[in-house]
Structures are given as structure tokens and as C-alpha cells.
Amino acid sequence: MLWPLSPDRCFSSDPARRTLARALYEQVNTLPLVCPHGHVPPQLLADPVARFGSPTELFILPDHYILRMLASQGVSLAHMGIAPRDGGWHETDHRAIWQRFAEHIHLFRATPTGLWLATVLVELFGVTERLTAASAQRIYDQIAARLAEPDFTPRALFRRFQIELLATTDAATDPLDHHRRLRADGFPQVRPTFRPDALLALADPGWRETVSRLSSLAGIDVVDYRTFIMAIEQRRAAFKALGALATDHGVETPYTERLSPVEAETIFTRALRGAATASDAARFTAHMLIEFARMSCEDGLVMQLHAGSLRNHHAALLARFGPDKGADIPLATEWTRNLRPLLNAYGDDPRFRLILFTLDESTYSRELAPLAGYYSAVLLGPPWWFFDSVQGMRRYFDLVIETAGFANTAGFNDDTRAFCSIPARHDVWQRVSCDWLAGHVVEGLLTEDDAVELAGELAVGLARRAYRL
Amino acid sequence: MLWPLSPDRCFSSDPARRTLARALYEQVNTLPLVCPHGHVPPQLLADPVARFGSPTELFILPDHYILRMLASQGVSLAHMGIAPRDGGWHETDHRAIWQRFAEHIHLFRATPTGLWLATVLVELFGVTERLTAASAQRIYDQIAARLAEPDFTPRALFRRFQIELLATTDAATDPLDHHRRLRADGFPQVRPTFRPDALLALADPGWRETVSRLSSLAGIDVVDYRTFIMAIEQRRAAFKALGALATDHGVETPYTERLSPVEAETIFTRALRGAATASDAARFTAHMLIEFARMSCEDGLVMQLHAGSLRNHHAALLARFGPDKGADIPLATEWTRNLRPLLNAYGDDPRFRLILFTLDESTYSRELAPLAGYYSAVLLGPPWWFFDSVQGMRRYFDLVIETAGFANTAGFNDDTRAFCSIPARHDVWQRVSCDWLAGHVVEGLLTEDDAVELAGELAVGLARRAYRL
């Protein structure tokens, strides 16, 4: 059976709207890709002989969307090729894993994963028949053959994708060797992003080890709060020297609170003694978010804040297979009160920029659009994670634009570790945004010339400005 | 005036979408009805000579949607025929009550109650003129005449409706005589559902009386926590022997917490002494939800959890007229943290199935679809109560499917005590789901063959699998 990938997918069926949506889309889908936030491993591009591995390694093993959906239907991670930490059995036959995935492909109907997969297989790998249990091995062969071709290396695809910017996400204690090599090899478009979350996990068993790595990388012996701050600032400078545009912060709640110098020192000293509590860690994180805002004012790195994911909801899964396997569940999130101390300190500082990401859609219109539509430092990031989807984007535009306008949003970012899916993800965003603009034109709420301009803004302009490219 | 019940109601006006929606709908609306959760009184079908009573008894007196809407416009329950507990006056003239309802029929424009009523009157009772103050008595006569016919008995309609399964909801201490008779009389499709809520209301004045009934029905003298659990397990077995597929649990909040054996025993003993507090009852309920999950693993009964209704918001109404009169108001509900202890214990047990129902639509995309899309035991129930409506279903599909997929939902259930409205409620679900699928086809997000298959899944397949039929 032929793969029925509609050239008009994501467009309204109203003829007037669809015609305009298509015209807008055709104008923007040849633009370069701007990818200011994501999780592509830098070694993939840093190593000139890196390859994607098997189709299973490319499409399944690293994809938490796929792993979670199969888990939800009782297919264990071990059967999908994920190695238990205790060395127990797991499927190692990549063709068998691929077959199992194909047998469950119906689970992904009307989901973004299904849409991305279809787009990548058809448009990048030239697959023409639909993925089913029957066609699975033929398609596996076809992908594998393509992956062996010289123009399917990561670097070759990077060029083919016309990527203007690709930001990775890197621990504050990452030595950044890959990024150093990328710059040396002529890939300055690949940039690191400073992610210091592990440094704030004061009550975690591995925290002191992380601080030691920080000391040694920064060349500053972290013995108290003051040297901790100095070492962080040194690392930010090192990231910036390798092209970093931004920092990234992941928190369960966006609670911010300024500690007094004595409190900060006391908590930090307690942590160094290994005696920090969960409450210490929470208050210290709340304080450090304000400190990171201060540093952003000073060094110009854009601050990204991703809040509201309860990571590793399933304790047994974490113990057996580790993190990032699809068991992160969103939480109701409060932004108005929580961010107030930070925003009162730096929200109208012209040097500061803060991009907010939520997993609680009820906050789009209630808190985030109003905040972004008032504080000059605040932009609202695109729909994140589960909401990086056709309906998720439509809700986002409907709930955000009337209050925040377009100019207080940060365009799109794909937030993916699946390098090959980057064009497919931008494609969905471009299609949905063009269709949304077209809808406004046919309803007399936007002029056609504004829609043309805004289609380009949503595709690349807003992202470039948000990250100060 | 003729009743303008459109054959294309609930379908989009877009011609391409409507044509496809209609085709999908025609394919599924001849399927049998699967009704795995509802509140039809079993005696209605157990008693071979049972009748529906007057039109007012059939349509108005038991319908909390109607009572609440009339109350909201100042029509007292007593005027609508509800007897006060103190024996005070209430309208007993059923024609007068019906007339009063007809005079307020405009209140139900664009509501699901209005849609169900129109469907039942036109399609079941053959009414052709619209219900108004002027036509009220003529229509009353017409309904009354029909109800007197031999093919309008409950059992006759049960057969005509092609009901494959009808689950009732029954207190854990119900003797199940009606269900015993139903099985004896050849109605194995009618099955009980085990609802133990009253057993958890430790601080209620009637609790010890309920426990006594439990003791006597189970034949186990409940003297401590251990015998309480044994007696519950015995009752579950008795329900199962009469065909039960599921249990049902109604809670204000889905808070779960494992008590230590000592704590459980201490609280239970305090309750037996009549000294349990509200906090005891809340923690004991939180613990028992985990215990019920364990029992479900062992006996295979599907666990249904309905959370987030603040029952009897209006204290004076409760005192005067009793519960279930339309004064239950939803609450914001937290699922991610609250269910974690239960799901960490049993969420990936292949023997376990947990179906969740919410009155807080903001949790669809934020918490419930992510939980159902990860834990193998969890399914998301259909839109409940106020959201069992055209717009409510559209929001449900838009907010749930992209993250949870279809396979992690439980299809439809009508949740009604109004037996005659069962086909009308399924009809709305079928129409809205077919229209939603058709919309995805015309937007290139689903293939037509997938839509055909999914229409059948949504109509009956998912419900059958969810309840292990």
C-alpha cells in the first residue's frame, strides 16, 4: 500500500483557507532551519565518521515518545531493546525490535510521532509503501541501505537540511570537547547551551562529585557559595566562547525566592557537608534562578526555563532502566506568584531575556501570555513536548496571540534528540502556523500582507530575534 | 411545528467532511450498544412486569440535569415533583410537572439534555411536533400511550436497543437479588458493578451500620482491618460470580497513600469505636484505593475511578431533598502526584486495569493523557457528566488523542440512569467521533481506512477491550 502522505496535511479543508495556507507554506518551507533548543548529541556532528547506526538505533531506541506508547500497551522496554541497568536480558536483534514497532504502528495514528515518522520515511528516505508488519523488513532494508550512502552521514544531512543554527544542551560540567572540534571543523552553526541543573541538586548523592568536576573544569576550587558562583560564571564564559547563546533550566516548579547572603552560604555549606535536605535544594534552586537571571543580564546569554515535568514518575522503571524513557508526567504549574521575585528584579532589564516553556496549557492564557505581554524580558516559548503537535499548536496560537501578540513569542524550536526528524518537526510548525494565519485572513482578522510577513516571522524571524542571532 | 431533528446533527458543515462523517456514522450506528458503566436500576429489568411509569417519571423526576437547570431559574424541586424529606408539599400532578418542564424547554437549547430529549422523543416515541408549552399535553398523551404498549416495556426496549452489555452500579452491600433474577431470567448481559464507597466513609454516622450489613452479607464477622479486607474480597467474588466486570470508586480527590499495617489497623479500630475523624477517612480511602488495585490484580475486576465532584454543594438542599439533585460541583483535580503511589505499585501489572474519569478538563492533556500513554494499566475514560456533550467530546479528542492515542482510551459509556436515553447518548458519541475522524481525514492527518476502523473501535471495540468482554 502506498504511503498516503498528503501534500496538504495540517491544512483546513475549507478551500479558501487551504489555498492561502498552502501559498504561505510554500513561501516559508524553503527557508533555512533555525534550531535554538534541542538535544542532538554533539558528537554525532563532531565526529566526521559518525554514522546513525541501524534503523532501530536511529528511530526507536532514543525516542521516548515511542517507548512510552509501547509501554502503555504492555510492551516492555527490554523487548524494545533497552538494556536494564542490572545487565538483565534485553532484545538485541534490531530487526526484531523494528518488527515489534511496526506491529504496533497503529498506536501512532493521529499522533505527532506518527506524523513525524511518515514525513521522515517518505520525504527523507524515499519510502513509498506504508509501514506495516508486512512491509517492516523491506522498509528496514531500504533505510539501512540509505544510511550506508555517503550523503546520509550526519554532516551531510546537516548541510542538506540547511540548518542555520543548531543548539545542543550540555551539562555545565561538560568539557565541551565536541563543540571545540565542531568549531575547528567549520561547524560554528552548532552551539552549546549551558544547563546547570545538576549543580542545584544539593540533596542528590552525586552532587558533591558534580561540584568537584565543576571545580576542576573552571579551575576554581569551590569551597563556599562565593566560589561556587565564580565557578559557574567561569563556565558560562567558556560556553559563550564556544558560541553558546543561551542557558537552559529544568525545574519541577518555577518557584523563585531571593535568599539572603547568609542563608545562601548556610545552605551551600550544609550541602558541602552532605547534609542538605530536599527543602534546602528547593529554596536554593529558587534563589539560583534569580542569580542566573542576574548573570544573563551581565553576559547576555538568553535564559530558558522549562518547568512542570515530574521526572521519573515510575520509580521501578527508573531503577531498572534509568531516566528519559517516557515516564515523565506534567504537573499543574503556577507562574504568576512564583516568578514574581525574579521578574521584579530583572523583568524589565533590557539586557535580560527569559523564555518560558510550560506543560500546563491552562497557563497559556491565564499567566504566560499576560506575563510575556507585559515584561520586556519575557518571551513565551513554543508548545513543548506533548504539545508539539497539530492540535497543541492550534491551541497555543488561539490561547496566546490575542494577549501576547506574535512579538512576545519565541518562534519554534524542535527540542529533539532525533536529528533526522528536525525538518519534519519544523514542517508541522510551518504548516499549522500558515494554516492558522490563513484562517485569520479568511475571517477578516488579519490582512494577507500581514499573514505573509508573519509566516516568515513564525518560521525563522522570531526565533532568530529571541536568541539574538 | 415539526421537530427539526437534523439527520446531520453534530456533523461539520464542511461538505467533504460531512459526507465522510455521515458514511462513517452509517457504518457504526447499527452496531450493538456496549454500556459498561451506568446507573440503570437493575429492578427495572429484573422485574418482568416493570413499567416506566408516567412520562414525568420517565423523563423528569430522576434527571438531575433537568432538575438543576430548572433550579437555576428559580423553579424549586418541590414544584418539579421531588418530595421533601420532611414530608412537606410537593407537586404530585405529573401533567402539571410536565407542563412546567415544557414551559422551560428553551433553557435546554444547545445543551446535551436538549439533544438527548429530542432524539428520544422523535426516534423512540415517534413524536413529530416540537415540545412547547402549547404541545406539552398532546405529547404527554402520546408518550403515555406508547408506554402502555407491550413493546415499550423495559425488557422489550432492552432487546430493541440491541444492548450487548449493560453494567449497573451497586453498593458493595447490595444483596444483588435483582442480578440473581436477571441471570435466571436469561439476561446475562446485565451485570453488576462493585461500588464500595460507603465502606470507606469511616466518619459518617451510618458507617458502622454499613459494616454490619457487610458482615452479614459476606458471612464474615468484621471485627478488625483484616476481617474487613476479607469481607470485601468475599463480596467482590460474589459480584464476579454474578457477572461483574468492574468496580467503581467515587472520590473527591484521587489521593493515594499506602498506610502501614499498624496505621491501617489503628484507624480502622478507631472507626469501629465511632471515633474516626475526617482525616482518618481521607487517609484510609487513599490506602484502600491501593488495596482495591491489588484486589483487581488478583480477581481481574477492572477498577474505575471517578474523581473530582464535590457532592451536595448546597447543604440546605441536601437536608431538604437528599443527594443526586443536581448540586454536585466539580473541583480542580491533581492526578500526577496523587496517583503515583498506586501506579508505582500496580501501574505496569499486566493483570491490572484502571480507568480514570475526570471533571477537570485541564487535566486531559496535562496529566491524564500522559499517564494513560505511559502506564500499561491505565486507560482514560470518556468525557464524564457535564462533558458528555458535543463540545465536550470534541475537546476530549483534541486534548487526549495526540498524547494517549486511541488505544489508551476506554471508548464510550453512557453513565446514565435514564434507560430510554441510552441509544441517544451513544448516538451523540458516534456522531461526534465520526465527525472528528472525518475532520482528520480531510486535513490529511488520518487515512480513510484508518478512520473506518477507528469509528468501529470508538463505537464498541475500545469499550469491549477496556472491560475485558
Place this chain on the structure above:
Amino acid sequence: MLWPLSPDRCFSSDPARRTLARALYEQVNTLPLVCPHGHVPPQLLADPVARFGSPTELFILPDHYILRMLASQGVSLAHMGIAPRDGGWHETDHRAIWQRFAEHIHLFRATPTGLWLATVLVELFGVTERLTAASAQRIYDQIAARLAEPDFTPRALFRRFQIELLATTDAATDPLDHHRRLRADGFPQVRPTFRPDALLALADPGWRETVSRLSSLAGIDVVDYRTFIMAIEQRRAAFKALGALATDHGVETPYTERLSPVEAETIFTRALRGAATASDAARFTAHMLIEFARMSCEDGLVMQLHAGSLRNHHAALLARFGPDKGADIPLATEWTRNLRPLLNAYGDDPRFRLILFTLDESTYSRELAPLAGYYSAVLLGPPWWFFDSVQGMRRYFDLVIETAGFANTAGFNDDTRAFCSIPARHDVWQRVSCDWLAGHVVEGLLTEDDAVELAGELAVGLARRAYRL
């Protein structure tokens, strides 16, 4: 470039739906305007020689929507002509301010501010070219010329707008001189609204001064809780004598709690001593809301409750420029538990009417429609503030009507201090509501004759009944 203000703006592009929407709209847009809640300064109409001032004074200086959007892009309030409290510099050249606004007009694409502005400039001021940086001064001239004409005085426009009722919002301690003059001058359609918020701010430094003003206006020496209540009742009577139909209450949270007489007296006495705490003020407010409900039962004033705005989120802005400059941010709001004490006391009192306004759209379907659809006293107000917009109205109808019906809503109110924009705001409401009704007709969910009647109800009927006109 001509201003492309579509005559079919806000209507669906579906031809059948649009045709019907337009027909419904044409029927209602000639009706008088009913404006039962707003913030037009009464002196504007009380003073027969009042003028609107410059185009900048008319459109920009008092408009917090505009100020916040420009602030969000780094344009300071001082540059937009707002005087700092410390007497610091601010732009005083109104043409320069207008020019700056025009240079940022792109920020308002697809926002309600943009839509209102276009409507007012084109339909009221006869502007034909689009507002841009290039056309700004020409359009300024054109507006200024119009404003100098005799038929552009506030009173002339009041008549031209066909305003049947215009309620202002006035502090409880306002002497109401303007309203006295309005009645004397033949403008009984302009009515005051009693707003006692400042009297409940027990912990504010200015509270005792406010109480003094209350004493002197009421002619009752407020020395304890009892005389405080008496003085409030006296002021309500004075407002009512000048035509007031309603009271208005703005609170961060709709928490209600009945204090014992001793508690109320104790807290009030502490406040008179200047020793009230924030918690005192919160509990006293919770108590007084119930007291205001009681007074409404007795004097028939409709009670309006606006909850959920965290005022003056930005402390530095408040210190520098004062309140109402666009820095008010919504909060998640709980209604079900919070309103229960008040509604249990007065929710079914036939003399009582309570209109609720929210900034938390997740409460529409979860709490507010169920409450309005049960308690006879409760109506749900129209979409407020950020949600007084095309998409905001569509969500409101979709989320509210199925549960509350139309009859439990309060129609529209424009809630504006921008007098000239009143027709534009009603126009958006009429267009969106007619389009929504038309959508229901073409989907077979409403008959055309019902849609005709409901269009009129939504335009004026519901508002008239809600405020007992």
C-alpha cells in the same frame, strides 16, 4: 493603503455559516447598547463642555492594553506619556507619542486592541488609510479635526451610540456629584456602581482615611463593626437613589467565610487601631462578601464579583507610575469551595443575584458553568479582560453554554474606560455570538428561529435581565 476592515470580520469562512451569521448580525447591530459594567469616568458626561482631548489622550494614555504591549517590547511608560510619580521626565508631545504608537502598530495584529482600534478609526472617525508610521500624523490630524466638531463631544456621541444604559464604577466613598449632575441634566441612563473594595483593605496605610471619608459621607460615625455596616448600607442606599443597579467587588481570590460577630468586631477594632494584618484583611474580606450578599438580598442591588487578578505584579512600576498600567496578571482561581459559604447562605434566595467574572478559563466548564447552572442567584458574566476577544468569546461559548445554558449568563458588558470604543466592543461580541449561533444551526444543534431569538438575547436581552433593567 486603504484600511482593509472586512465587513465580514469574525465570521467563519464556511459560506452557509457566514451567510446566516451575517443575517443574525444585521438584525442585532441596530439595537441599543446596554453597558451595565464599565469604567467610563462620569465627569466625561456630567460636564456639558467636556471634550476628549487629543487623539493621544483619547486612545493611548488611558489604555492599559496598549501600554502593556509597548512595555513588553521595551518602550517605557514615560516614553508613552505617562508621568512618573516622582515628577521625572516623560514625553509630553502628544504627536510624538502617537507616532511611537503607530511605529509599533504591528504588535497589535490579531489582537482585540487592534480590532477595536480599526473599528473605531474607520467606523467612527472615518479614517480610510491604514495606521502606519507613514500615515500617523495625517490620521492624527483627521482625528483631531473630528474631535473638534460639535457632534464629537462625549454627550453627542453618547446619543449617537444609542446607549440605553451606561454604568460607571465608583468608590463607595465617591460623593457622586457627577452622577447627581447627570440625573439633573437628563442622563438617567448613566448610573453609578457601588465599589467598596478600599473599605476592605484593612491593612493598607490609607484605610483609616477611607473610613473617615465613609463616616463623613454617610453621616454615621464609624467607631466599630456595627457602625461600619450601617455606614455601608447608607452609602448603598445613596447609590441606589442615584440609579445604581449593582455593586462590584474585586478580589484576588473569591474566598468566603462567615466570621462570628465577636471575630468580626475584634478584627475591625484591630484595624481601627492600625494593627490589622494581611490575614485579618483576607478573612474580613471573605466575611464581608457574605455580608454584601445579604445586603443585596435586602436592597436589590446586583452583586458583581471579579476575582483572580494579581494587581500590580511589578512593584517598581507601581512605585514609579501607579496602578492600572498593564501589570495586573491573572491567577489560578478556585470557586467551588471558596464560594460555598456564601452560596449556601444566599445562593437560592430569589432576591439575590451574583454575577461572576473570572480570569481563569479552566474554571468556565469546571466550576462556573456548573455553579451558574444550579444556583438560582448565580449568573456567569461575559469573558473578562484578556478574554474579551474573538477567540476568548468562542472558548467561552463552547465551554459554558452546554452546562449553564444561555439563561444563566449575563450577556455582554464592555468593561471599558475608553468611551469611544464601546460600540466596537459590542460589535465584536455581536459578530462572534452570531457566528457561534450560526455554526450551531448549520451543525443541526440549534434551529434557525432559536438562533434569531438568541442573537437578540445575547446582544441585549440577557444583560437587561441580569441587571434588572
